[in-house]
Amino acid sequence: MPFLRPAEISRDSSKDIEFMEHAINWFKKKEGKIPEYLVQIRPTTPLREPELIDAAIVKMIDNSQATSLRSVHEIRESPYKLLELKMIFW
Secondary structure: OOOOOOHHHOOOOOOHHHHHHHHHHHHHHHHOOOOOOOOOOOOOOOOOOHHHHHHHHHHHHHOOOOOOOOOOOOOOOOHHHHHHHHHHHO
């Protein structure tokens, strides 16, 4: 791992932009350049097929007008039902 986030931007309430800026600044300082793309795999859905991530990156590269990409997937139930189920199990 090239670096760790400082504690002040590692809280539950920390914003994505905080760690992205930290990563970009780290690359500028340590590598002398910044990456062309940043890939964020959110902790709420960490299990992704590597081929799916690669395909998403290719889509970004192939579309010169794209500035970002977000993946989504259908859920098995209505969000209201999921919340209801979660509350029952607590």
